[in-house]
Amino acid sequence: MTDTIDRDALRAKYREERDKRIRPDGNEQYLQPTGRFAHLLDDPYTPRVERDPVTDEVEVVIIGGGFSGLTTGARLKQAGITDVRIVEGGGDVGGAWYWNRYPGAMCDTAAMVYLPLLEETGHMPSTKYVFAPEIFAHARRIATHFGLYEGALFSTQVSKLEWDDADARWIVHTDRGDAIRARFVSMGTGPLHRPKLPGIPGIESFEGPCFHTSRWDYGLTGGDPEGAPMTKLAGKRVGIVGTGATAVQCIPALSRDAGELFVVQRTPSSIDVRNNHPIDPEWFASLGPGWQQRWLTNFATLQTGGFADEDLVHDGWTDISQRIRDRVVKMLGEGATFGPEAMLKAYEESDDEKMEEIRARVDAVVRDPGTAAALKPWYRQLCKRPCFHDEYLQAYNNPNTHLVDTDGKGVERIDATGVWVNGTHVELDLIIFASGFEVGTPAARRSGFETYGRDGVSLSEAWDEGMQSLHGMHVHGFPNLFVVGPSQGSNLISNITQNLTEAGTTIATILCHAHDVGATRVEVTPEAQSAWVQLLEGSVRAFIGNPECTPGYYNNEGGPITRKQRLNGSGYPEGPVAFWQYLDRWRTDGEFRGLTFT
Numbered sequence: 001m002t003d004t005i006d007r008d009a010l011r012a013k014y015r016e017e018r019d020k021r022i023r024p025d026g027n028e029q030y031l032q033p034t035g036r037f038a039h040l041l042d043d044p045y046t047p048r049v050e051r052d053p054v055t056d057e058v059e060v061v062i063i064g065g066g067f068s069g070l071t072t073g074a075r076l077k078q079a080g081i082t083d084v085r086i087v088e089g090g091g092d093v094g095g096a097w098y099w100n101r102y103p104g105a106m107c108d109t110a111a112m113v114y115l116p117l118l119e120e121t122g123h124m125p126s127t128k129y130v131f132a133p134e135i136f137a138h139a140r141r142i143a144t145h146f147g148l149y150e151g152a153l154f155s156t157q158v159s160k161l162e163w164d165d166a167d168a169r170w171i172v173h174t175d176r177g178d179a180i181r182a183r184f185v186s187m188g189t190g191p192l193h194r195p196k197l198p199g200i201p202g203i204e205s206f207e208g209p210c211f212h213t214s215r216w217d218y219g220l221t222g223g224d225p226e227g228a229p230m231t232k233l234a235g236k237r238v239g240i241v242g243t244g245a246t247a248v249q250c251i252p253a254l255s256r257d258a259g260e261l262f263v264v265q266r267t268p269s270s271i272d273v274r275n276n277h278p279i280d281p282e283w284f285a286s287l288g289p290g291w292q293q294r295w296l297t298n299f300a301t302l303q304t305g306g307f308a309d310e311d312l313v314h315d316g317w318t319d320i321s322q323r324i325r326d327r328v329v330k331m332l333g334e335g336a337t338f339g340p341e342a343m344l345k346a347y348e349e350s351d352d353e354k355m356e357e358i359r360a361r362v363d364a365v366v367r368d369p370g371t372a373a374a375l376k377p378w379y380r381q382l383c384k385r386p387c388f389h390d391e392y393l394q395a396y397n398n399p400n401t402h403l404v405d406t407d408g409k410g411v412e413r414i415d416a417t418g419v420w421v422n423g424t425h426v427e428l429d430l431i432i433f434a435s436g437f438e439v440g441t442p443a444a445r446r447s448g449f450e451t452y453g454r455d456g457v458s459l460s461e462a463w464d465e466g467m468q469s470l471h472g473m474h475v476h477g478f479p480n481l482f483v484v485g486p487s488q489g490s491n492l493i494s495n496i497t498q499n500l501t502e503a504g505t506t507i508a509t510i511l512c513h514a515h516d517v518g519a520t521r522v523e524v525t526p527e528a529q530s531a532w533v534q535l536l537e538g539s540v541r542a543f544i545g546n547p548e549c550t551p552g553y554y555n556n557e558g559g560p561i562t563r564k565q566r567l568n569g570s571g572y573p574e575g576p577v578a579f580w581q582y583l584d585r586w587r588t589d590g591e592f593r594g595l596t597f598t
């Protein structure tokens, strides 16, 4: 197939499609939910119960009860550190999986590697890819299994985090008036819980109901997260704005239940096959102790260009990497010299081949040629979050489902009764915004609070010119604080939970060491921090942040990729597997190089 591709024409088409979408306002185009939309930050699932402020002291406060907080909490409890309190804005644990209950929500990463601590909790995923209710239930399972509900504060939004240097304690302020003192704080606030809205002129003027996918209003639509029919949508004209990973998952259910569905598209997603299937209990029981770590390492290795005897997960994430590797091997066999050029060529050719297949699949599935043409993505696969679905494209064959393609321009404006696209008014009874989350915006805007370290310096100030850390976790001037996330560490985006579980292990190991040596302060030295940042600066990922990509949160919405952007998205130069091997040595040699324990 590769030989038939006219690469120059393809590149020109990619550029043309990208240029249509570049906007001078970049990230600024999005709105925070305020005013009429302030309720979008509310919790529709758990009623808020008034309580007295908490002003006690605990050993560790974990901010965020998603998989970051849960894996950290689990590792701490396993290590015998029991005085742990989760503080969480939602009414339960689960994080992104607490908030995202839209119909059809599921994880695109195979459950065998995505769901953390499967062996520890004895859970067998029902299918290769699992739906949101099962993921949420697993989050609750971890919390129950490791006693993390004890002392947890839910429906509690941290408003400020402040270091008291004299007392060597963090003070965690919340919207409940709490002022909890904590020796250590682990911060796992993640990027996918704070919704953003498209900055469409007139958005406030729509007189019908509207909501964001992460606050699905089943009262309005009927149905439930398990997939029961949304009976209240019968006869309704429903509009959904956005065609990212979220929209792709809920559009089939909307197509099934709405009277008429209008999908407003700015950029089509790439939709690869899903091929979901049940997990066989007998096979699962035969995997043997330590299986999950083997699977995790295998997936991370294959997904990031390494070699392994077999592909255990074998899905769309490992497929592209396999193709690249096979190509490199073939090119070397044909006499090419191994190096960055050969890798880039193999990458480009594999990507072109993959995207041609994805575009051909649209033609094979979607019957109306005009709709099929508009659903084809014209960019390299990793420019945007790849999607995998076996019912999304098919939905456009339903007579009630209409693709409203904006040719890269987005919705022109919204008025009292609907949306305007390409000069045409589409009347709607309900608008659903599948417009994503605060990802590329400043840390304080994303987390909803500011962190003040020694001398009152805020984390936003400390990171004004880009993230500065050791291992993505330790920040000079912010003692006893552990930042949990993929950046400046392994940066494995396809399986975010592996980053989190490893981080939990690191935090537990450090706290045990602090106890052993009687230390009350743990802090990274400025030298170790700048050495780490320097190491990372030499490594720029080929795709995340690629200005040639169509705009999205992977590349700062097509805006300039500054040093700051690169730092915020950087990872260990030799990749995730090498990072974890390095980290394992760092944790176990007992020296904790770069940290001071005083």
Ligand code: NDP
Pocket: 021, 106, 107, 108, 109, 192, 198, 199, 200, 241, 242, 243, 244, 245, 246, 247, 249, 264, 265, 266, 267, 385, 409, 410, 411, 434, 435, 436, 437, 551, 552, 553
């Ligand atoms: P995204 O940010 O990926 O998508 C937002 C959508 O809204 C895009 O299609 C965007 O178009 C569109 N949009 C924004 N502004 C306008 C406008 N003015 N007019 C029309 N359309 C507009 O958000 P999602 O919620 O889909 O996904 C967020 C992330 O959540 C994913 O990238 C993924 O990491 C994660 N996720 C993971 C899943 C999993 O399986 N693990 C499942 C679902 C989500 P454009 O593309 O042109 O910007």
